[in-house]
Amino acid sequence: MELNDTFESQINRSDYKILIVDDVVSNVLLLKILLTNEKFQVCTANCGNMCIEQAKKEKPDLILLDVMMPDINGFDTAVILKKDPETQDIPIIFLTALNNPSDLVHGFQVGANDFLTKPFNKEELVMRVMHQIQLVAAKRIIVRQNDELRRTINNRDKMYSVIAHDLRSPMASIRMVLNLAVNVVSPDTVGPEIFELLDKANRESEETHDLLDNLLKWTKSQTGRLNVVYQDFDLEEVVPGVVDIFTMIAEMKKITLQYIPSEEKITVHADNDMVKTVIRNFLSNAIKFTPEGKGIEVFFKREGDFARISVRDHGVGIAADRVETIFHKGETTYGTGGEEGSGLGLQLCQDFARKNGGDAYVESVEGEGSTFSFTIPIKKEA
Template sequence: MTAPADDAPLLLVVDDEPSNVDVLRDLLEALGYRTLGAGSGDAALALARDRRPDLVLLDVMMPGMDGLEACRRLKADAATASIPVVFVTALSDARDRARALDAGGDDFLTKPFSRPVLVARIRSLLRLKAAQDQLADSYRRLRELEALKDDLTRMVVHDLKAPLTGILGSLEIVLDGDAGPLSADQRRLLGDAQERGGDLLRMVDNLLDLSRLEESAVQLSPRDLDAARLLREVAGAWSVRAEREGARVAVEAPAGLSVRADEGMVRRVLGNLIGNALRHGGAGVSVRLSAVPAEGDGVKFTVADNGPGIAEADHEFIFRKYGRRSTDSVGDLVEGAAEGVGSGLGLTFCKLAVEAHGGRIWVQSRPGEGAAFHFVLPPRPQGD
């Protein structure tokens, strides 16, 4: 008999009767498989952890640890959980089959078994395991590539921040007149460059904070915030851009409504949502910022506009990292990247920042009916 190839599947045969082990091993080796034998549940577990067989043929009735318990332990161990287990036993009652499958078994054969049936089931389970192993390996490599991409992104973005800050500082000096008088056109162009540079700096900060939020490495600095004051200040910070684009930003919030949260984070969430509304709302869009007591507890903030709206199919997708709306073109992505809108970063940051507080964010919108982004913050953030 020709010896099995070195790369042939390895099968572990477990039975307390040595003659049964020998018969099955001879049969399987004749079919080209490599085999191992074990006479007890404990021995089977040790061999499975050490040799990682591709499949286990397991008797049920054995002294000490029976086959059912051995199977449970195999499936409970991450190192051996993916190994298919076929029970080969003299038991034939339907309840025995049910107990074997409940223990984690993948198949059940009653002695005396049909050789063609045994071979067919072994081959089927080995094909399934090979496919699962390939999928697991692909997923592992994908995670490694994603980790590498994220590391490179953080390095590049971090290195971008210093020269960008220098550019903005130089623009501020020129606009303040420290380098000489400017014409109206020069002041307008330099002011626009400073504003766009600020947008880019916010996107850089979004990227850096996204990485920290994804790794739960951001430490919140919560403080008591007056909701009405916060909304008025945020709206005021956007008033110049809104006026230039013919847009309106209004605030509605009752006096005395407060929440404990990281002010910087919440300001950036509101700023990203306002930037989205101005960018996608079109000329003359109206944006409304509001805050009301949330149902149950906490505060519900809303940034709503009367723009073209968002297709319902995009509601969940737009919060994903690097996601984009189905109506966005490549040009939209490039033009909107500085605002963290088309880049798919701004809304992802909003989602992670709100969730870091223990809150939630969602959108209500239909095409032609505007969009309303809501987020609820609990009275106190998690861990405060």
Template sequence: MGIDYSEYKVLVVDDVKTNVLLLKVMLEQEKLQIITAQDGYAALDILSKEKIDLLLLDVMMPGINGFELAEKLKSSKEYSSIPILFITALSSIEEIVKGFQLGGSDYITKPFNREELIARVRHQISLIHAKEVILKQTEELKQAIEARDKLYAVIAHDLRSPISSLKMILNVLTLNAEERKLDAGFIEMLNSGNEISEQVFSLLDNLLKWTKSQLGFLEPIFQSFNLTEIVSGVAEVLHPSAKLKHIKFNLDIEPVVTVSMDIDMMKSVLRNLIVNAIKFSNTHSTISISLKTNEHEAIMEVRDQGCGISPE
């Protein structure tokens, strides 16, 4: 997509009227909006009233010279992002380096070469345009990500409740089927459905918490509770999934372990740990869950007899 140069304002600051007029004529031929000033004070006044995209600044001026004005602008949060293209008759390397050290983007030497002037100005405008495009696309991407995360949150929230109900129903059906000694194939299907519902519930729960954290809505609610009850409850809920693989739970937990944290977050952590242990455990194995305390902390461990993690 081409650059519309008519959208950009260039401020030309030079105390020599003929230079100002010459620059104005040449740059207006490129469809740029040109504003002029003949000293640093006039330039500051214009900058306070107009949005300037590029500054062409003469170095040798009475009052505030170009270097002093550049230093003042670059130290200002409001004007520091405006690129400065120095206009100078100075040819020494020291002066050119000084201009760059003060924040100058480029320089043009007097007398002007039209082709060089236009090329350097066009280059600066192209950089400004590219920056604007990047900022615009970044903002659009940010909005798209926020919209996506909100959609994920809505989907996860709306599905979490019925999946939770389905999970409870399957748990009850599985227990009743075993008590009534129904067909083994039927019980196996119930166990399979129970395991799948648990996996989907965990996935939705994690997705909901992730989207809330991305949107900045996930605020932990600290409260004191007995962690032993939570560990026992999660293990009981996941027992049918473990039983499908003939996995036994070995619980070694203290009767009362009082902690202060967010209950929902703790349940998610426990559920993820135990679900992963079931998933990667071999059949006819044991998952050990321990909960103990020392003087300063509660220590919970979930140990399985699975394949482990590859050293690579």
């Protein structure tokens, strides 16, 4: 059995209503008998105006519409139906004795889905009707599945938002306690094994807090609840501050983190918090994939109407086949110290860069290191 036959067998014909429109009573009765015997619901009209009324009232799934009628012909009736949002999606099969190619072309121009030439036989009638009903059934399935998918995505985003929001506060407290513990104790006071466990817990709390922060921002961004708040600010007043936050983290991994000042003052027009978030994610990523003893440089420069902010590391690099998809793959990765990454941070970086009118980029050589950059618009001179 063919796939089409299987789908047809799953269609309950009694769920579908067909509107028959013809000014000849005998034609209406014949079609009504044939289609009722085929288990379809049937309603009728004897002119164009009545067809328009019935289409709105009965909401049929298909209209069999005679072309030659005394008040409004079938073509003009179809034009009216297709202009009305209530009836524009109802498929139409024209019933006609016309076989002039120009009439057929005109019929399709005004919205015909098919033609049935008079006189017609039962087999052809049922075949053409079923073809349109199958399309209607398939469209209903697609609409239903889209609605279900939309609800699933909305529920997922709500769940992500709740998880991230409710866990951030306790995670921030845990992170603060662990930061304090690592700073006030040493291997000599608590022993090397306990200190190593504290250090590991401290690093993992930092990563978990950052992940929750990214998750909350990403969810808000995807659901349209995170708006871009444009400001004019100097990069020199923002970038060094973000770098300072990561200096201690880099030193704990014996990595040299260097900020290279720009030779010129650059004022950008962008969302300050989003810019900081992107730099923060790029730095976190660079530290994660840079081995001990290596370095990371942060710098920015002017490129036409944009400023390009870059974080360059000398770490493990990225395989050539992964470079093109690095910003949207979202796969789990592991750093040089076993740090686990979700890939969400890089997706967020590209999203934020594009929301500000720029974009995110990566250049990498496996085994030598990577440079992650993003661009944002420079403030336009008045």
